[in-house]
Amino acid sequence: MVTIQIQTQDHSYPVYLGEGLRYQVSKLLSKNYHNILVISDDTVAQFDYVKDVVSSLTSNETNIYTYIIPSGEASKSLEQFGNIQTFAIENQLDRHALILAVGGGVVGDIAGFVAATFMRGIDYVQVPTTILAHDSSVGGKVAINHPLGKNLIGSFHQPVAVIYDLETLHSLSLNEKRSGFAEVIKHACIADENLLHKLMNEVRSFNDLSNDILYDSIGKGISIKAKIVEQDEKEHGVRSFLNFGHTLGHALETEAGYGELTHGEGVAIGMVFAAKLSHREFGANPLPEGFVDWLYQLGYRFDIVRKLDVPTLIEQMKKDKKNSHGTIRMVLVEKIGQPSLVPIDEHVLKIELEQFQKEVVRYVKGI
Numbered sequence: 239m240v241t242i243q244i245q246t247q248d249h250s251y252p253v254y255l256g257e258g259l260r261y262q263v264s265k266l267l268s269k270n271y272h273n274i275l276v277i278s279d280d281t282v283a284q285f286d287y288v289k290d291v292v293s294s295l296t297s298n299e300t301n302i303y304t305y306i307i308p309s310g311e312a313s314k315s316l317e318q319f320g321n322i323q324t325f326a327i328e329n330q331l332d333r334h335a336l337i338l339a340v341g342g343g344v345v346g347d348i349a350g351f352v353a354a355t356f357m358r359g360i361d362y363v364q365v366p367t368t369i370l371a372h373d374s375s376v377g378g379k380v381a382i383n384h385p386l387g388k389n390l391i392g393s394f395h396q397p398v399a400v401i402y403d404l405e406t407l408h409s410l411s412l413n414e415k416r417s418g419f420a421e422v423i424k425h426a427c428i429a430d431e432n433l434l435h436k437l438m439n440e441v442r443s444f445n446d447l448s449n450d451i452l453y454d455s456i457g458k459g460i461s462i463k464a465k466i467v468e469q470d471e472k473e474h475g476v477r478s479f480l481n482f483g484h485t486l487g488h489a490l491e492t493e494a495g496y497g498e499l500t501h502g503e504g505v506a507i508g509m510v511f512a513a514k515l516s517h518r519e520f521g522a523n524p525l526p527e528g529f530v531d532w533l534y535q536l537g538y539r540f541d542i543v544r545k546l547d548v549p550t551l552i553e554q555m556k557k558d559k560k561n562s563h564g565t566i567r568m569v570l571v572e573k574i575g576q577p578s579l580v581p582i583d584e585h586v587l588k589i590e591l592e593q594f595q596k597e598v599v600r601y602v603k604g605i
């Protein structure tokens with residue numbers, strides 16, 4: 239097991255990373271709680287991870303309650319939020335209770351937001367079970383969706399610990415591994431050239447991700463995110479670098495329609511496009527040779543770019559939170575590990591996106 243300590247303005251918390259940690263949750267908590275509410279989703283529960291966590295907590299002095307939401311983004315809703323609060327009140331949880339989120343980013347986000355608001359804020363611990371959650375479980379952003387937009391209702395609430403059991407990641411579908419891994423690649427692109435080369439050399443498929451690779455990529459991904467969040471907890475500056483690949487990525491995700499493109503697939507395409515703009519801005523391609531082919535071999539697909547309407551994508555990109563006074567701003571990389579936030583002229587964006595649509599034919603065919 240390794241421990242990564244995260245320092246925020248108000249407190250510091252450990253991220254434990256290891257194998258079989260779901261059996262040791264009780265030992266890893268820094269204090270005893272009389273009431274614990276475990277929140278998870280029905281897919282994660284099928285794999286017995288919830289049962290394992292609950293067994294590790296069982297003692298005579300602890301009341302343990304379990305709330306299972308349906309798996310999927312639709313559960314990050316006001317309705318589920320209300321239901322969980324009602325469940326917590328009915329079971330007489332108090333200010334000293336703990337919420338334990340066992341699952342991916344959906345469970346972490348809604349459970350974290352319940353913890354942020356129940357009795358004006360109680361402790362919560364993340365037990366992430368997806369690769370993507372190496373990103374979402376660190377940094378303290380918690381939120382639910384509104385019918386009018388994603389993550390519109392939320393807060394900053396840091397967990398008291400993150401307990402990451404790498405064994406749970408092997409049951410993820412290839413699609414979910416691919417989605418989560420895009421965020422590892424993103425972390426490497428904005429902060430660690432060596433990590434990027436290592437990943438390109440060692441990860442050739444998601445069928446056989448070894449625990450060694452998971453340790454390394456998730457550990458380094460968390461450390462990179464933590465360093466940025468420590469400098470800018472509330473996203474006034476450098477935290478926006480974590481959005482590399484997300485301006486186009488989010489627009490693609492929205493326009494492709496629910497279920498068509500995972501978050502990470504959108505981010506992967508978005509990173510390649512951001513690199514293209516970086517080339518234009520800084521005069522050289524920041525990506526290592528073979529990067530796009532590598533993504534293609536890993537199963538990231540680019541077809542969607544050709545099917546979508548450029549003006550509609552630009553309208554979506556205009557809604558991005560990094561924009562300022564109507565100007566689109568994107569995270570570009572002059573070199574791997576050197577990100578910056580750059581205003582992009584709408585006209586330039588149109589030309590580059592149209593060109594990208596043509597270039598992408600090569601990636602679509604894998605040549």
Ligand SMILES: NC(=O)c1ccc[n+]([C@@H]2O[C@H](COP(=O)([O-])OP(=O)(O)OC[C@H]3O[C@@H](n4cnc5c(N)ncnc54)[C@H](O)[C@@H]3O)[C@@H](O)[C@H]2O)c1
Nearest residue numbers: 281282309310342343344345367368370374379406409410
């Ligand atoms: N708070 C943040 O800083 C932050 C950052 C990035 C993303 N997010 C949020 O994270 C969410 C996406 O997270 P996600 O990709 O983890 O989605 P998710 O939680 O929906 O998990 C993806 C799917 O995998 C299943 N699953 C989870 N663990 C599993 C396991 N071990 N084995 C088999 N199946 C498993 C889930 O049931 C779900 O169907 C989005 O809502 C996004 O907004 C938040």
Ligand SMILES: [Zn+2]
Nearest residue numbers: 421484501505
């Ligand atoms: Zn993301």
